[in-house]
Amino acid sequence: MRDNMADEIIRVLYLDDEEANLFSFKAAFxxxxxxxxxxxxxxxxxxxxxxxxxxxLSDQRMPRISGVEFFELVMxxxxxxxxxxxTGYADTDAVVDAINxxxxxxxxxxxxxxxxxxxxxxxxxxxxxxxxxxxxxxAEVLAxxxxxxxxxxxxxxxxxxxxxxxxSRVQQELRNLREGVLQxxxxxxxxxxxxxx
Amino acid sequence: MRFGPPYxxxxxxxxxxxxxxxxxxxxxxxxxxTAVDALVLEAVxxxxxxxxxxxxxxxxGGVERLEGARPNLGSTDAAYWVRVSGWQGAPRNxxxxxxxxxxxxxxxxxxxxxxxxxxxxxxxxxxxxxxxxPSFALPLNEAHELWFRVRSTxxxxxxxxxxxxxxxxxxxxxxxxxxxxxxxxxxxxxIYNTFLAFTTGQRAYFSYLFVVLTVGLVQWCFNGxxxxxxxxxxxxxxxGLAVMGxxxxLAALVFARHFLEVRRYTPRWxxxxxxxxxxxxxxxxxxxxGMPSVAYNLVNLGALSAPAMLILSIVSxxxxxxxxxxxxxxxxxxxxxxxxxALRDFGVMSSTPMAAALLPIGTVLEMLLLSFALGNxxxxxxxxxxxxxxxxxAASLENERIVKEQNAELETRVRERTEDxxxxxxxxxxxxxxxxxxQDQLIQTEKLASLGQMTAGIAHELNNPINYVQSNATSLxxxxxxxxxxxxxxxxxxxxLAxxxxxxxxxxxxAQDMARTLDLSFLxxxxxxxxxxxxxxxxxxxxxxxxxRVFGRMDGDNLVAAxxxxxxxxxxTVLGDRARSKAKLNVDLEEGLPPLWCQSGKLSQVxxxxxxxxxxxxxxxxxxxxxxxxxxxxxxxxxxAGKLQALKVFIRDNGTGMDEVTRQRIFDPFYTTKDxxxxxxxGLSIVKGILDDHGAQVRVESAVGEGTEFQLxxxxxxxxxxxxxxxxxxA
Numbered sequence: 001m002r003d004n005m006a007d008e009i010i011r012v013l014y015l016d017d018e019e020a021n022l023f024s025f026k027a028a029f030x031x032x033x034x035x036x037x038x039x040x041x042x043x044x045x046x047x048x049x050x051x052x053x054x055x056x057l058s059d060q061r062m063p064r065i066s067g068v069e070f071f072e073l074v075m076x077x078x079x080x081x082x083x084x085x086x087t088g089y090a091d092t093d094a095v096v097d098a099i100n101x102x103x104x105x106x107x108x109x110x111x112x113x114x115x116x117x118x119x120x121x122x123x124x125x126x127x128x129x130x131x132x133x134x135x136x137x138x139a140e141v142l143a144x145x146x147x148x149x150x151x152x153x154x155x156x157x158x159x160x161x162x163x164x165x166x167x168s169r170v171q172q173e174l175r176n177l178r179e180g181v182l183q184x185x186x187x188x189x190x191x192x193x194x195x196x197x
Numbered sequence: 198m199r200f201g202p203p204y205x206x207x208x209x210x211x212x213x214x215x216x217x218x219x220x221x222x223x224x225x226x227x228x229x230x231t232a233v234d235a236l237v238l239e240a241v242x243x244x245x246x247x248x249x250x251x252x253x254x255x256x257x258g259g260v261e262r263l264e265g266a267r268p269n270l271g272s273t274d275a276a277y278w279v280r281v282s283g284w285q286g287a288p289r290n291x292x293x294x295x296x297x298x299x300x301x302x303x304x305x306x307x308x309x310x311x312x313x314x315x316x317x318x319x320x321x322x323x324x325x326x327x328x329x330x331p332s333f334a335l336p337l338n339e340a341h342e343l344w345f346r347v348r349s350t351x352x353x354x355x356x357x358x359x360x361x362x363x364x365x366x367x368x369x370x371x372x373x374x375x376x377x378x379x380x381x382x383x384x385x386x387x388i389y390n391t392f393l394a395f396t397t398g399q400r401a402y403f404s405y406l407f408v409v410l411t412v413g414l415v416q417w418c419f420n421g422x423x424x425x426x427x428x429x430x431x432x433x434x435x436x437g438l439a440v441m442g443x444x445x446x447l448a449a450l451v452f453a454r455h456f457l458e459v460r461r462y463t464p465r466w467x468x469x470x471x472x473x474x475x476x477x478x479x480x481x482x483x484x485x486x487g488m489p490s491v492a493y494n495l496v497n498l499g500a501l502s503a504p505a506m507l508i509l510s511i512v513s514x515x516x517x518x519x520x521x522x523x524x525x526x527x528x529x530x531x532x533x534x535x536x537x538x539a540l541r542d543f544g545v546m547s548s549t550p551m552a553a554a555l556l557p558i559g560t561v562l563e564m565l566l567l568s569f570a571l572g573n574x575x576x577x578x579x580x581x582x583x584x585x586x587x588x589x590x591a592a593s594l595e596n597e598r599i600v601k602e603q604n605a606e607l608e609t610r611v612r613e614r615t616e617d618x619x620x621x622x623x624x625x626x627x628x629x630x631x632x633x634x635x636q637d638q639l640i641q642t643e644k645l646a647s648l649g650q651m652t653a654g655i656a657h658e659l660n661n662p663i664n665y666v667q668s669n670a671t672s673l674x675x676x677x678x679x680x681x682x683x684x685x686x687x688x689x690x691x692x693x694l695a696x697x698x699x700x701x702x703x704x705x706x707x708a709q710d711m712a713r714t715l716d717l718s719f720l721x722x723x724x725x726x727x728x729x730x731x732x733x734x735x736x737x738x739x740x741x742x743x744x745x746r747v748f749g750r751m752d753g754d755n756l757v758a759a760x761x762x763x764x765x766x767x768x769x770t771v772l773g774d775r776a777r778s779k780a781k782l783n784v785d786l787e788e789g790l791p792p793l794w795c796q797s798g799k800l801s802q803v804x805x806x807x808x809x810x811x812x813x814x815x816x817x818x819x820x821x822x823x824x825x826x827x828x829x830x831x832x833x834x835x836x837x838a839g840k841l842q843a844l845k846v847f848i849r850d851n852g853t854g855m856d857e858v859t860r861q862r863i864f865d866p867f868y869t870t871k872d873x874x875x876x877x878x879x880g881l882s883i884v885k886g887i888l889d890d891h892g893a894q895v896r897v898e899s900a901v902g903e904g905t906e907f908q909l910x911x912x913x914x915x916x917x918x919x920x921x922x923x924x925x926x927x928a
Contacts, residue, residue: 017778018661018665020665020733021664023665023726023727027668027723027727028672061778063778064822088656088659088661089652089657089660110661111660111667112664112668114668
C-alpha cells in the first residue's frame, strides 16, 4: 500500500491525428505532468502496454479509428485508466457512444480551456488512483482473511492433542488472533470511511 | 301529312251546281217531242248485209213492223233495212230524225219503185260532226219510199221521229250545251282530283281519275261526241264505245280494288276482280282484232262487275271498311242510272228527257260521291294517321318523359358523382398540399441536415487550429515568462558583475543554474514551435474561412461567377475529415479554367453530397482506409476547334457500386438504400434539381463491386444569361 499519491507524477497520454495539437498539449502540460503524445492509435496501444498511464486523452475524429473506438479497444487491458475524449465538434451520436461504449470519464471540447483540462486530468488521476487502491485494498483484505483462516486451522490442529499446556497455548494464540482481527477491522473501517467521503 | 280539301265548304255550291246540271242535262237524250207515232217503221233483216236497195224493195216477205218510240233490234251483225213511212203530209221543213249517234252506218235511200232516186250516208263510222243528230230531209214526192239501212256493232236502237228542222237544231244546241256542261263537270272533277291525286299520291286517286276519264268518254261515245275526238278515224268510231266501255270497266275494277282495299278487307274477291279484268282485257283484245261485236258483248258481260262490286262493297262494309258505304252509295246510283238507261233502251220505261238525263247525271253523281268518298277516305286515313300521330306523339311524349326522368336521375347521379369527385379531388388536393408541405419540410430537413453536416465539418475544421492557436498562446506566455526570468537573472548578474558587486559571481551562477533548470534551449525551441503553430493555425483558419466564402450564401439563388476548382476544394475542405480521413482522396483539378456562372452554395452542396456518398460507398466496401479511393477531378472539354465548351467534374470511387435498378432510381425522391432514419432519400433528388437548374448533364456509371462514377458536364455559357446583374451582389 502506497500513500505517496500527492507526490507521484501524473502520467498522461494524448492521442491526436494532428501534430500541432500534440505539440500544444505537450507545451501546455509538460510542467505538471509526464506528457506522452502519439499520432498513431496502434503506437498509443503499444505505449499503454509499456507504461502505466493514469489518464489517456484521445481526439474523437481521426482517420481509420475514432476516439471512442480506440477506448473500446484498450479497455479490456486497461480498465482503470481514466479516459477523456477531446473533440472539435461532437454530435449526439458521438457523445452517446463515448459514454456507453468507450466508458469515457470526461468530455472536453476543442478549443480546450487549459485550466479546465488540467483539473480534468488531475481528477482523472485521482479516479485512477482510487480505482487502483480499491483493487489493492480488496486484495489485502482477501489475503488477511486467508491468513486468518490458516491460523484458525492450525489452532484446530493443536487442540486435537488435548493436553493442558496445548489448551493454554491455543488460548494465547486466540487472544493474538483476536487482536489481529480487531486491528484489521479497524483498518477496513478506516478504508470504508475514506471511500464514504 | 295533311290530306284533303275542305269538303265541307265545297259541298254546298257543288250540290247547287248539280241541281242546275240536272235541269240542263235533261236535254241530253231527248229527241223531239212530236209526231213520233205518226211514223210507221217496217224492218227487213239483211243477215249478210249484202242486199241492195232494189232487192229490198222487192222483198216483201220478212217485213217486220217495228213498234214503240224506241224500237230496239238488239246487237247483231246483220244489217237492217227500215222503211219509214207515215211522214207524208208533214211540213216541208220536217226531218226524219234517227236519234242514235252510236249507229255505225246509216244509209238513207229514196226509192221510186225499185229505182234509187237518191241516197244519204251518215253514222258514227263516217265521223261527221254535223251528224250528231242524224236527220234526213223528206222525199219531195210523197209517193216515194224512204228506206234506212242501218248496221252497227252496237245495239240497233232506232228512235225514229219526225221533227222540224229548227227543233232538230234546237235539240242539237241543247245537247251540245248539256254535253259541254257534263264535260265541264267531268273536267272539273278530273282537274280537281288530279290535283288531289298528285297532292296525296294515293293510288286510289289515280285509278279514280282513270274512271272519271273513261266514264266521261263513254258518255261522249253514247252521244256520238267521241267523233269530235277521233274525227274520221273510223275504227275508233266503230269501236270507241267498246274500247271506252272496256277501259272504264278496267278503271272501275282497278279503282274498286284500290279504294275498297280488296287485298286487305276481302282478299277472296281479288280473284274475281282479276277475272273481270280479264274479261275487259279480252274485250279490248277483241276490239283490236277486228271483232267489234264480240268486244261489245264482252263489255256487256263485264257489266256483271257492276252488281259484283255492289256486293263486294257490302261485304267490305261489313268487314269494317269505312270507305265501303260511300262506294256502295255511289255505285248504287250509277247502277240505278245504268239500269234505268237499259230499261229505257228496251222500251220498258218511257223515254222522257228526264230519263235520258239519268245516266249522265248518275255518272256525275257517282263521280262526285266517289270523290267525296276518296276525300273521306283520306280524312279517315288522316284521322287514323292523326291518331297514329297522336299515339306516336303520346308515345314520344312518354319516351321524352322517361328520358327526362332518366336524365334527371342521371343528372342527380352525375351531380352526386361530381360531388364525390369534388370531395375526392379536394381530399386529394389536401393530401397533395400536405405532401408538398411534407416535401418542403423534408427538403428543409435535408437542407438542415446538410447544413448540420457542414456545420459539424466546419466546426471541427475550425476548432482544431483555433485550439492550438489558443493553447500555444497560453504556453508561449508561460515560456516567455520563464525566458524573462532567465533574462532578468542574467541581467542582474551582469549588472552585478559590471559594478563589481560582491555577489556578482554568485548571481551569475544562480542565473546559469536557472537557465539550466528551465532548459533554456528547449524553451527557445519550444517558443519557436509554438509561434509556428500559432501562425499555421491562423493560416489554416483563414484558409477555411476563405473556402467558406466561395460558397456564398447557402440558400442563395444568386448567380455568381465561381471557379469550379475552388468550389470543389472548398467542399472538400468543409467536409474535412468526413472525406479526407475516411478515404484516400485524390484531387486533380485543372488550372486556368474560366469561372462558371452558378449558384455556388448549391453547387458545393451538390459536390459535398456526391463526395460524401462516394466516401461512404468505399467505407462499406473496404475495411482498410488505404484501399478506399475517391477521385475528384475537374477538366475542360474542348470542341474540334479547340474552343472550350464545357467543364467536366467527375467524382469516382471504388466503393460497392450499384446495380442497374438502383442506378436508375438514385435521383428519385425518397429513394434511399440507407437504413431507416439514416437518410431522407432526398439528397440526390435535390442534387438532380440543382444540376437541372444549372443545365448540367449528369452521367452516372456504376457496377456492383467496382465502383461508381458521377460525371457532371457544365456548359460554359449555360447560365450566363440573366446572371450578370447578380455579380456584384453575390461578390
